[in-house]
Structures are given as structure tokens and as C-alpha cells.
Amino acid sequence: MTSGARALGPGPALRPVTSSPAEGTRLVSNEIESPPSSAIDPAAVVGHVHLKVADLKRSIRFYSDALGFEVTQRMGDDAAFLGAGGYHHHVGLNTWESSGGNPPPAGSTGLYHVAFRYPNRAALATAFRRLLESSIPLEGAADHGVSEALYLRDPDRNGVELYYDRPWQDWPRDSAGGLQMFTRALDLEDLLRA
Missing domain, CATH: 3.10.180.10 (2,3-Dihydroxybiphenyl 1,2-Dioxygenase, domain 1)
Incomplete structure (x- = not known):
């Protein structure tokens, strides 16, 4: 791979190219050129939210009992995925960095x-x-x-x-x-x- 090139999965390696400051940087290869786009595809949707929680069992009870999501996969005592209508997951929950933790204080940034x-x-x-x-x-x-x-x-x-x-x-x-x-x-x- 040439300097500055990177693979993005199967296919050609892409390298960043800057034509002018106004045009911005685009990724190019010998096969394709990807012009900068100003809008997300209108068919794109939010697929899921993944939350850090203090108590996995308590959060599973809330999202399954109170909201009605089904547990689709459990990863030991550290994480779970919940979905509806056969979808793999709408909600991910984990305690990887938050077990026993406190909610962020009012006035801080984060999920509204x-x-x-x-x-x-x-x-x-x-x-x-x-x-x-x-x-x-x-x-x-x-x-x-x-x-x-x-x-x-x-x-x-x-x-x-x-x-x-x-x-x-x-x-x-x-x-x-x-x-x-x-x-x-x-x-x-x-x-x-x-």
C-alpha cells in the first residue's frame, strides 16, 4: 500500500487527495473517485443506540418489562442487545466502563x-x-x-x-x-x- 493509502474492507486501497481548500479532501483509487457529498442518503436511519449503564439486570428489566423490547443476545454479565420485530437490536446495554457508576451531572454534555x-x-x-x-x-x-x-x-x-x-x-x-x-x-x- 502506498503512503497515506488505507483499505476500507474488500476492494481497492484508497488515498486521500486534496484538490483545493474549498473542495476539501476526497478518497480516490485507480478504479473509483468519490466526490464529497453534502447530504446523508435519505434512506439512512438510526439503527440502534448503545448505552453505558450501571446495572445491566436493572436496565434489561426497564427496556424489556417497561418498554417491551426482547433480549436478542446476552454477553455474560457485561452486555445485552434488545430488539423488536425480529430486528437484531435497537438497544445495546453494557457495563464495560460503567458498572456501579453514576449518571452524568446536570449541566454536562451527553445524550439528551x-x-x-x-x-x-x-x-x-x-x-x-x-x-x-x-x-x-x-x-x-x-x-x-x-x-x-x-x-x-x-x-x-x-x-x-x-x-x-x-x-x-x-x-x-x-x-x-x-x-x-x-x-x-x-x-x-x-x-x-x-
């Missing part, structure tokens, strides 16, 4: 929340009933115009949002067609009737 989207309002209502049955307190509940959302904390104080999106045709818009999200109190009794 992870959001789990439900397919419809009835599914969100079922999730809310599960939270009530598990005595998991809500920190908030909001109608954002584009979605309805429930906010809570996991045992390690990570923020968790459970929500469903309204059909995009029903999203609130201004006179120019721009998105007009808002935050209003969510009627939880009405949600339970869904």
Missing part, C-alpha cells in the same frame, strides 16, 4: 434522549399503558403538531422519548409551506382511548 417511533397512535397508547402498569413516571407528554410524544428516564437517567408521527400531510405548515412544529400539552386520557 433516544426516541423510539411507534407506527401509530394506538401503539403509542399501548406503550403508555405498559408504562403505567410498570409504575414508570413520565417527565412530560407533548403534542408537537407533527407527532405526539411521551418523555421519561431510564434507570441510568438517560432520556427516553416514545412517539408516533402523524401522517406528513397533516403536519402543521405556515402560509409559505414551512413546517410549524409546536409544543402543547398532550391529552393523556384521550391517548388512552386510542
Whole structure:
């Protein structure tokens, strides 16, 4: 491999090339040239979140009992993967560097929340009933115009949002067609009737 070249899996070695400061650096090989891209592919999705937790058993109970995820793989007493609908995992949990640890103090950087989207309002209502049955307190509940959302904390104080999106045709818009999200109190009794 030439100096500065690197392999990115099977295929040709790629080397960084800078044409000009405005153009930035791109990766090239003898076979392909990869121009810089300004946007992520619109089909890309967040596949999973992997969280450092203090107590693996406690976190598994929360994500499986209170939220309904299934344990898909366990790695001894140190890590577990949980998913839904046959997916390998939506949530990874580990104690590799955090066993017995404390949540980050308020005012520090880190995860604000992870959001789990439900397919419809009835599914969100079922999730809310599960939270009530598990005595998991809500920190908030909001109608954002584009979605309805429930906010809570996991045992390690990570923020968790459970929500469903309204059909995009029903999203609130201004006179120019721009998105007009808002935050209003969510009627939880009405949600339970869904």
C-alpha cells in the first residue's frame, strides 16, 4: 500500500487527495473517485443506540418489562442487545466502563434522549399503558403538531422519548409551506382511548 493509502474492507486501497481548500479532501483509487457529498442518503436511519449503564439486570428489566423490547443476545454479565420485530437490536446495554457508576451531572454534555417511533397512535397508547402498569413516571407528554410524544428516564437517567408521527400531510405548515412544529400539552386520557 502506498503512503497515506488505507483499505476500507474488500476492494481497492484508497488515498486521500486534496484538490483545493474549498473542495476539501476526497478518497480516490485507480478504479473509483468519490466526490464529497453534502447530504446523508435519505434512506439512512438510526439503527440502534448503545448505552453505558450501571446495572445491566436493572436496565434489561426497564427496556424489556417497561418498554417491551426482547433480549436478542446476552454477553455474560457485561452486555445485552434488545430488539423488536425480529430486528437484531435497537438497544445495546453494557457495563464495560460503567458498572456501579453514576449518571452524568446536570449541566454536562451527553445524550439528551433516544426516541423510539411507534407506527401509530394506538401503539403509542399501548406503550403508555405498559408504562403505567410498570409504575414508570413520565417527565412530560407533548403534542408537537407533527407527532405526539411521551418523555421519561431510564434507570441510568438517560432520556427516553416514545412517539408516533402523524401522517406528513397533516403536519402543521405556515402560509409559505414551512413546517410549524409546536409544543402543547398532550391529552393523556384521550391517548388512552386510542
